[in-house]
Structures are given as C-alpha cells and as structure tokens.
Amino acid sequence: MRALLFRSPGEPLALETIPDPEPGEGEVVIRVARCGVCGTDVHATSGHGFVLPAGSQLGHEYGGEVVAVGKNVDRLAVGDRIAAMTVVGCGQCEGCKSGIDLLCTNQYVGYAHGLAEYARVSARGATKLPATMSLADSALVEPFAVGCRAVRLSDVQRDAKIVIIGPGPIGLSVLFWLRKRGVENVVMLASSDRRRTLTESMGGDKFVVEKDSAGEEIRAILGGAPDIVFEAAGVPGVVGRAIDLVRPGGTIIGLGFCLQPDTIIPGMAMIKDVTIRWSTTFTREDFAACADAIDKDAVLARSLVSTVVGMEQASAAFEDFRNGKGGSGKLQIDPWS
Ligand SMILES: [Zn+2]
Ligand SMILES: [Zn+2]
Secondary structure (H helix, E strand, O other), rough: OOOEOOOOOOOOOOEEEEEOOOOOOOEEEEEEEEEEEHHHHHHHHHHOOOOOOOOEEEEEEEEEEEEOOOOOOOOOOOOEEEEEEEEEOOOOOOHOOOOHHHOOOOOOOOOOOOOEEEEEEEOEEEEEEOOOHHHHHOOOOOHHHHHHHHHHHHHHOOOOOEEEEEEOOHHHHHHHHHHHHOEEEEEEEEEEOOOHHHHHHHOOOEEEEEEOOOOHHHHHHHHHOOEEEOOOOOOOOHHHHHHHHOOOOOEEEEEOOOOOOOOHHHHHHOOOEEEEEEEEOOOOOHHHHHHHHHHHHHHHHHHEEEEEHHHHHHHHHHHHHHHHHHOOOOOEEEEOO
C-alpha cells in the first residue's frame, strides 16, 4: 500500500509503498476513507520538542471501513464503518480509569498511521459510525472530540461570556460545542484576519484581531470581561494574555499544544483568583458523542475543512500547511482520490 512516511525534521513527507498492515490480536485493518492533518503533525515532523524515528507513519485523525479482523475481536466485523482512536491504553490502570487513554501509565499503544491507504486499528479504540454518517466525516471525530472535552470541563453556562484565543481547528471545535450548548456570547480572538470567514462559517460572528485595544473591544462586545477563556493557540504569550483578559475569579482552559518555554506572571493570576486548567485529548465517551454530533450537524462540522487532496499531492499540501500557506481550515488527505 502507499503511505506517507517521516524521514527527518523539516523534510517533506515521502510517499512510499510499504507492506499492507495485518491485524494483530484485538485489532482490525481499515481501508482509510480520510485522514486529517493537524498542528501536532507539524510539531512531530519539525523537531519541536521531540524527533520521530525515521520511517515513522503519521496521521491521528482518521476512519474508514473494516477490511480484516484479527483474533479476539468480537465487536467488529468486515464492512463496519469506524472512527479510530489513535492512543489506546491498557484499560486497567488508574490513568485509563479516568477515561483518557493518553493517561495510561502502562505504556499505551499508538495507532497514529492514518496517512496511508490502509491502517491497523485497535478494536477497543474503534467507534462505530452512526448509519447515516458519511465515511469521510470519520476524520472529523478526533479534532471535534478535543473541543468536546474542553467545553465539558469548563462547565459553561448558557449566558456565560467567552473568549476563544486561536481560530484554528481546535478553537473552532470549541466554538462548535459551545454553540451546541446554546452559548452565544463568544468572541474569537485571532492574531490576524486570515480565519475570519472560516470562523463565520462555523457560526462565530464576533471576531476580534489582537491589538492593544483588543481587551476593551472584547469587553464592549461581551458586556464585560470573559468568565472563561479557552486558549487554543498554543504559542508563547497566550496564557499570559488569557490571564490578562479573564474576569476576576474566572477560568482559563488550555488546549493549545505549546512546546516552547512560555513566561507568565503567576502573581497576576493569583491576584485575580484565576483557575487555570489544561485539557488533554478526550475520553471514549467524548469520542462517541462526537460521532453523533457530527452526524447531526454534518454541514457545519465540514466547514472546518478547507482542503482535501489525494496521496500524490499530500506531501506538498503538508508543506504548505507547515509553512502557513495552505487553506484557512483543516487539510485532509483522501488516500483514494
Ligand atoms: Zn491533532
Ligand atoms: Zn492503562
């Protein structure tokens, strides 16, 4: 099969032919319908904080149709349509009992290899798609699950004043889930105008570009300082900015993936009695809830995607994404187009 492989930091992904995957015990193999690319893939292939082994596969936002079933799999059969969870824990330890497989203390198994024609998937980590959901939409489950958990953690009320920093796919998935909860008073704070139209297409009509007077502008729009700030930009400076913006006694939920040192003034957070809470990935329940939500709101969810390319164009499109030159929304790869 064809797959995109990592070679070295900063080098374009290589399209190569490798052996078809075989399902191990407790695993299935799917024909990948669609795989999304995200900022984590850029970190992983640019030497930010860690370096993957040469020849590694990538892709953690994907789904497809089961074509082979391994031993000891009873809940999946050939022809089932699934979204894949790409981190699967032991299921026994305290970390796994929290519901978040990434917290497994017994070395979780990684299945981030969706940038390929076929992929081996843990049956335990597979979520069956609702019957009416399109296979292509399976690749949206993972990014929307990240926002699902963060919004759930925030315990947001309908009349809350909200700022989301960063209108990338993660910030927009937070917006999606806030709107599902009927929360309307939401400002998207961005470093530029680039994603204004994309944000509007996801239902975000309050868009502010960062500048000295942005805090004032936000308070005027919301009718006061935000109760909750979602930090979804993941670049140095934004946690400090969130502390600056949030109301006294307010909450900051961090879901940006910043791998550089960042400086905050803790006293500024302390004096405002701010709660800062980071949110990693999602639980299995969030993942399943996402499949249902995307099925019900497919048109809105799909507006997150701006570019879909086949395998031949994937490496170049990935470089455009790495260099900030791609579309304003998510890049997805359709291995069969
Ligand atoms: Zn991701
Ligand atoms: Zn575990």
